[in-house]
Amino acid sequence: MSESVPGIAPEVFAPVEAPVSPPQTSEEVEFVQLLTPEGERREHPEYSFDLDDEAIKGFYRDMTLVRRIDTEATALQRQGELGIWASLLGQEAAQIGSGRALNSKDMVFPTYREHGVAWCQGVDPLKLLGLFRGVDQGSWDPRDNNFHLYTIVIGAQTLHATGYAMGQQRDHAIGDAEQGEATIAYFGDGASSQGDVNEAFIYASVFNAPIVFFCQNNQWAISEPIDRQTRIPLFQRAAGFGFPGVRVDGNDVLATYAVTQQAMKRAREGSGPTLVEAYTYRMGAHTTSDDPTKYRLSEDLEHWKLKDPIERVRAYLTRTAEVGTDFFDEVDAEADTIAARLREGCLSLPDPSLTDFFDHVYVEQTAQLAEQQEQFAAYAASFEGEAH
Amino acid sequence: MTKISLGKGINAGLRAAMENDPKVVVMGEDIGKLGGVFRVTEGLQKDFGEDRVIDTPLAESGIIGTAVGLALRGYRPVCEIQFDGFVFPAYDQIINQVAKMHYRSMGKLRMPVVIRIPFGGGIGAVEHHSESPETLFAHVAGLKVVACGDPVDAYWMIQQAIASDDPVVFFEPKRRYHEKAELDESVPPALPLHKAKVVREGTDATLFCYGPMVKTCLQAAEASLEDGRNLEVVDLRTISPLDLPTIFDSVKKTRRAVVVHEAPYSLGPGSEIAARVTEECFYHLEAPVLRVAGFDTPYPPSRMEEEYLPDLDRVLDGVDRVMEF
Numbered sequence: 001m002s003e004s005v006p007g008i009a010p011e012v013f014a015p016v017e018a019p020v021s022p023p024q025t026s027e028e029v030e031f032v033q034l035l036t037p038e039g040e041r042r043e044h045p046e047y048s049f050d051l052d053d054e055a056i057k058g059f060y061r062d063m064t065l066v067r068r069i070d071t072e073a074t075a076l077q078r079q080g081e082l083g084i085w086a087s088l089l090g091q092e093a094a095q096i097g098s099g100r101a102l103n104s105k106d107m108v109f110p111t112y113r114e115h116g117v118a119w120c121q122g123v124d125p126l127k128l129l130g131l132f133r134g135v136d137q138g139s140w141d142p143r144d145n146n147f148h149l150y151t152i153v154i155g156a157q158t159l160h161a162t163g164y165a166m167g168q169q170r171d172h173a174i175g176d177a178e179q180g181e182a183t184i185a186y187f188g189d190g191a192s193s194q195g196d197v198n199e200a201f202i203y204a205s206v207f208n209a210p211i212v213f214f215c216q217n218n219q220w221a222i223s224e225p226i227d228r229q230t231r232i233p234l235f236q237r238a239a240g241f242g243f244p245g246v247r248v249d250g251n252d253v254l255a256t257y258a259v260t261q262q263a264m265k266r267a268r269e270g271s272g273p274t275l276v277e278a279y280t281y282r283m284g285a286h287t288t289s290d291d292p293t294k295y296r297l298s299e300d301l302e303h304w305k306l307k308d309p310i311e312r313v314r315a316y317l318t319r320t321a322e323v324g325t326d327f328f329d330e331v332d333a334e335a336d337t338i339a340a341r342l343r344e345g346c347l348s349l350p351d352p353s354l355t356d357f358f359d360h361v362y363v364e365q366t367a368q369l370a371e372q373q374e375q376f377a378a379y380a381a382s383f384e385g386e387a388h
Numbered sequence: 389m390t391k392i393s394l395g396k397g398i399n400a401g402l403r404a405a406m407e408n409d410p411k412v413v414v415m416g417e418d419i420g421k422l423g424g425v426f427r428v429t430e431g432l433q434k435d436f437g438e439d440r441v442i443d444t445p446l447a448e449s450g451i452i453g454t455a456v457g458l459a460l461r462g463y464r465p466v467c468e469i470q471f472d473g474f475v476f477p478a479y480d481q482i483i484n485q486v487a488k489m490h491y492r493s494m495g496k497l498r499m500p501v502v503i504r505i506p507f508g509g510g511i512g513a514v515e516h517h518s519e520s521p522e523t524l525f526a527h528v529a530g531l532k533v534v535a536c537g538d539p540v541d542a543y544w545m546i547q548q549a550i551a552s553d554d555p556v557v558f559f560e561p562k563r564r565y566h567e568k569a570e571l572d573e574s575v576p577p578a579l580p581l582h583k584a585k586v587v588r589e590g591t592d593a594t595l596f597c598y599g600p601m602v603k604t605c606l607q608a609a610e611a612s613l614e615d616g617r618n619l620e621v622v623d624l625r626t627i628s629p630l631d632l633p634t635i636f637d638s639v640k641k642t643r644r645a646v647v648v649h650e651a652p653y654s655l656g657p658g659s660e661i662a663a664r665v666t667e668e669c670f671y672h673l674e675a676p677v678l679r680v681a682g683f684d685t686p687y688p689p690s691r692m693e694e695e696y697l698p699d700l701d702r703v704l705d706g707v708d709r710v711m712e713f
Contacts, residue, residue: 137494153480158453159454161457162454163454163458163460167457167458195449202445203444206445361529361530363490363552
């Protein structure tokens, strides 16, 4: 087969051996873990969690509240108040740990499931509902919270994040691990197959952009399992693009905090991008529209329930930090209050008016569109006063 | 006053915009040291540096996607797509992200992004290098689409596009890059970005055109004089939004119209113009609005492009048909 070509050794034509082993599971690949599923602290040679137990209590509170927000939103969907909801159930540690590792000047580009990161950035949870209820397409101002609008097209935002980071670089906003700015882009394991994500890796790498790619590998892209996206652990892809990749226990809020903090510092000081793969599991459906019982085994779910991100922190706080039940009761009460506010707020979100939305197509509206807007307004007005 | 080519006009326009606003960045493949495959960005990187004239990886979605991020950061990116047929890897970012960001954010976010695309045929190129995809962009809400047809317009329109807070897809007639005209930079632009221009006054019929067809239509108008016909030629300049008042005024004057473009015939810009004119000027018309256009085939191998592209004869044939009614 391999005919000799002058100047090129025959072995150049030898095929590269493809991996024949099935994709590795979490048990087979090392990841950074600082708190075990049983709630025991662990040490890691490169990463350490340097905050106190008060901070861990804060993480517990964050995770519990966002889980409750998520549960309430799922219930609202089931009752017909939301058209759809993308649940974060099981991914609370990945989102709170990474979200709390950000500085006030850092910029976040989420996909559509980052309700926990939105919480960390101070976005009112009620505002997350608008998109799913269908009254808007994201009503928060990204400039207020440094949290960009949700992006539905898979992976598209990783390029936006890279461009934004290139802007931070051009603004000379980097160079200091604490005072500098960086960007973090969230995406999932399914998105890792998209061209845009791979292009983002290339742009970030060749321009040495201050960005962290935070992949929540929740094992499922709707019904497609991780072995339909990759034959190697995702974090290892970073090496091929020329920057470091690290896999972290995505259900360990201490580890996701420590790993993200270090990657963000690296970006802010000007050392370039990092890929963080948070190894986690989507406990619910992709969205309220699919039925996971059709494509995955209930044993998997049971297996992952033992790794619950909140339970392990509670175990640590109870046993090691000797936090009393009063604290947990207070957090639960706060969750109740937030859930009630979310429910009430959702029901009272005002229905939008099509005539208003004409205004937002262009900064400088065209004459044709203005005419359509006027005609529609007049048409709509002709029905006013009619009995329904 | 200097004589300047269309390509140099865009270069000078880019230079002026970059000098006036430090937030303007130019990005694309081969635009730095090489100055672009058509040399439109020649010398810019030398003068403005690699941070503002960004040679990108060979990935079109990446060009536009990172431009979105730069725009969100306060920059005004001007992206070069090397050839018309290469824009499609970036099409998702253009129509789903660039076009919709202002709408999605209910006006909070702006996308002052310019996407420069050398377009059209007539240069003997291989596949994907000669297309006219303007309708595919003009049909997308949130985008504005323009095409320059002469060097002076090229100089001013690129600056106006960069100054626009709306995203602009900026089509450049690649086969006219070397056409020259006198440019006096001290004279302000005659028209805003979204106005059509009557480039030749006439009385018997109007030829509507843009980009590479402007010159062809002006030649047709000259040739028609021999047949005793005095044609008006309107350079649309803007495809989305169309400058309907100027279009209607011309039709009401000449009562006959032929729309000429290289883009495929069906559902092209000519279709929209014909529909609008019919709605607004029905009782003024002596004939239906006709179209002279590319065919509803893929762009052919270049040995056939002279037959595919509207030329002087096909335009004159269109004029004959519209006059026969």
